[in-house]
Amino acid sequence: MNDRMTPAPDQGLPAPLLAELQTRFGPRFSTAAAVREQHGRDESSFVDVNPPDAVVFAEDVADVQALLALAGRYAVPVIPFGAGSSLEGHLLAVRGGISLDVSRMNRVLAIDTADMTATVQPGVTRMQLNQALKGTGLFFPVDPGADASIGGMCATRASGTNAVRYGTMRENVLALQVVTAAGEIVHTGTRARKSSAGYDLTRLMVGSEGTLGVFTEIVVRLHPLPEAQSAAVCSFPGIADAVGAAIDIVQSGIPIARMELIDANTVRMVNRYSKLDLREEPMLLMEFHGTPASVREQAETVEALAGEHGGAAFAWATDPEARSRLWTARHHAYFAAIASIPGCRAISTDTCVPISRLAECLLESVREADEMGVPYSLVGHVGDGNFHFGYLIDPHKPEQRERAELLNARLVARAIRLDGTCSGEHGIGMHKMDFLVQEAGLPAVELMRAIKRVFDPQNILNPGKVLWGAAGQGALRRSWATSVATPP
CATH class of the missing domain: 3.30.70.2740 (Alpha-Beta Plaits)
Structure with a gap:
């Protein structure tokens, strides 16, 4: 595969389809070059891929149904688009067609605190959902780093730093409303915590990357917000030492919430980019959730285990500002590398x-x-x-x-x-x-x-x-x- 993808022949969209799209969607349908270019790239390294032929901004499930019905009639590709933060070329219009932007479908439809679930539209971002959950004592834990849309996270079966304790999108999606290629609405799953009814279409759809249907509603699990949180950092002589400590921590049964390895090379990049002074050695960055007493106990046990593998400069803090600064630096590691x-x-x-x-x-x-x-x-x-x-x-x-x-x-x-x-x-x-x-x-x-x-x-x-x-x-x-x- 070359760094420059071979552009598909620029055949454009059929004139009758263009007319129908304009009639149905009005100003929410665009063929403007700037809009198409914006929807023709993601965070992958691919360059020089032709943008989509057009962009449609959906605002409800009826819009999605209408677009897919029209696209099916003319056999035109449709590429779902959320926040544009994917890394593997998911959004690129390699065969032309229409980018379906669902970012305006961004309502939190329901929060059920008793059942610990939320129902959202696909354009809701993870940070938006957690903002909506403030005051409920609950949070949505899946954190891929970027402020991705829930629809996109569902499509790629995303996870991130919290997965070691809270699981991935596979474990945290209970039910879906999906529009098929034929424009039909399909419901998969329920808000019940388990089911033995038929094939598990929810798990089939989660991770399908927009190739089997378009998500229009998503029911996700919520989790109790921990009473106390603390972050800890520990440096090690080498990567093998850090990994050895990580294995011991997992095998010891400590319910650690996050445990991230950053190599010395990346620590240097992060220090320059985020204006930090972390020791430029392989490092574990960890987080503990629980009661104040259990968080302290977890941190002390981890410090002892890390010491057996040469861990040094172990430091932990419960101060929200200090924790936020460390995790922001971790989430900016990608951008620190690009900036280097x-x-x-x-x-x-x-x-x-x-x-x-x-x-x-x-x-x-x-x-x-x-x-x-x-x-x-x-x-x-x-x-x-x-x-x-x-x-x-x-x-x-x-x-x-x-x-x-x-x-x-x-x-x-x-x-x-x-x-x-x-x-x-x-x-x-x-x-x-x-x-x-x-x-x-x-x-x-x-x-x-x-x-x-x-x-x-x-x-x-x-x-x-x-x-x-x-x-x-x-x-x-x-x-x-x-x-x-x-x-x-």
Whole structure:
């Protein structure tokens, strides 16, 4: 795959469809270049992809139904768009079509404190939801870093720093209202905490990346806001020491809420970007939730465990401002890395392995990146074995992308060999379609294609994502693919 995607032929939309869209949506339908460009890029490293042919701003489920019915009549692709923060090319209009912007569907429809659920439209962001929950004693814990939309988080089965305790979107979505490619409304799941009724369509839809339907309502679990919270940092002589401490902490049964690894290279970037003075060594950044007494006990136990692995400069604080400053710095690690080299973009990896294999996978991947001279950042949700390299490249220099993609492919092959996955939370999008074949195998991917055909027989829902082409077509063969079957 080149750094510049080959643009699709610019055929535009059929004139009758343009007229019907203008009539139905009026000023909420746009073909303006600036609007199309805004909806034709995300946070991935792909450049020079043609923007969508048009953008429709939906305000309710009837708008979504109308658009999909029109798109189906003319066999025109529709790409759902939320906050635009995805990392794997999910939003790119690789086959033209219409970007369906649901950001105006941003109402919190219901908060049920007794059942600890909230019903939201897809354009609601996670920060907006938590703001609406103030005063209820509840919060929504899934935190991917960016202020992503709940619809987008649901589409990519997102997680983030809190997943080690509270789970991912898979565990926190109870029910969905979905509009199918035919424009029909389907309800999956209920607000009940469990069900044995039929196929689990909710779990099928969560993580489908806009390829099976468009979410219009989402019911999510809420969790009690902890009485007390504290954040702690601890530095280590090396990555293996930090991971060893993380494994002991998880295996000890401590109900830690967050546990993040930041390597020394990334700590340096964060210090410069966020004006901090953290020790520039591999570091664990942790958070504890509970009562004041239990939080103190957790922190003291973790300090002792970290000390057995060479942990030093252990410090913890309950002050909200200090905690917020540390976690803001962690969430800004991606932007700190981008800012470290002017004009660069990051090829962000997203592998996840069993925690017992984490040190092995990390150390070998660090060695390869250092040997190839590719600059990178490294952060990891080490409590659940998920970590991210950000390989920093000039997107206009193919040779740099080739080196970074080679590292990424070897990393994925290594993770799969260690019983891991090519994506712990970012999803497949465009970037990882061939990796999905490596991980799941062709028979499983063919089954996914069969499911896609049932839900979307014309292939109009976000085509060119997750699955390559029609049944029988193999995965994309990159120019370097023959060298990545197994890491050296």
